[in-house]
Amino acid sequence: MRLVVRTFSELCLTIGTLIVLFVVYVLYWTGVQAESASAGQIDSLQREWVNTPVAAPPPSGTSSAPSSTAPSAPAPEARPYTPGKGIAVMYVPRLGKDWKWPVLEGTGPDVLKQGLGHYAATARLGATGNFAVAGHRRTYGDPFKDFPRLRPGDAVVLTDGTTWFTYRIDRGPYRTVPGDVGVVAPVPKPLKKNAAGFTGPGRYLTLTTCEPEWGSSHRLVVWGHLDATQPVTDGRPQALNR
Structure with a gap:
């Protein structure tokens, strides 16, 4: 009996240690990995931008309308985005003055460990349609931890x-299920009736993350429209200088 009790105690200690190590990995180490990976992605993008000849920028402008009256944007390039490769850097002032994350092409697990992921079937950045992006709410740097604060x-x-592309959030956060593909449609139309659908073509933005905070049974979604564009040579947009 003494041997059984001792063996059981040692087994409990081993399991407890493994659980603690797993929690440390989830809460801390994945964040360290994500911070390093995202910083590397941003550095890589910035080096690429420095070494790439600058194309003629689109005309700058602003618009308060969430539909086809949005400012002119560059015509989509013929060459598609490369899966797993960085395509842009995102800033959301509401989530912190130092909040910035790379956006990579695709939404697979390996991509979302390095930053935010662009839904491959959705529009290109600034183009007519819906530029849709997903991100972890918890683990791997918690990029969308404060997603419910968006307004x-x-x-x-x-x-x-x-x-620079400045989008403005129009609607959300809205809670839905993972199979609600209408939220990333070219004209966003959620399953739920009267739930923040749009009525016509435009240059839209959709952001998605997991719900609840430590689960994935549902999704949180916000939608926005392209409000302004300006060439990087004109400096940072006003939204980042407040």
Whole structure:
């Protein structure tokens, strides 16, 4: 009996140690890995932008309308985004003055360990349609930990090295299920009736993350529209200078 009790105690200690190590890995080490990976992605993008000839920028402009009256944007390039490769850097002032994350092409697990992921079937940055992006709410740097704080009117700013794109959130956060693919449609139309759908073509933005905070049974979503563009040579957009 004494041997059984001792063996059971040692087994409990081993299991407890493994659980603690797993929690440390999830809460701390994945964040360290994500911070290093995202910083590397941003550095890589910035080096690429420095070494790439700057194309003619789109005309700058502003618009308060969430539809086809959004400012002119560059025509989509013929060459598609490369899976797993960085395409832009995103800034969301509401989530912190130092909040910035790279956006990579694709939404697979390996991509989301390095930053935010662009839904491959959705529009290109600044183009007509829906530029949709996913990100972890917890683990791997917690990029969207404070997602519920987002409100209509908040700015979401992205750059591709030649142009600043300022989107404005129109609706959300909205809670839905993972199978609600309408939220990333070219004209966002959620499953739930009267749930923040749009009525016509525009240059939209969709951000998604997991819900609840430590689960993945549902999704939180916000939608926005392209409000302004300006070439990077004109400096940072006003939304980042407040």
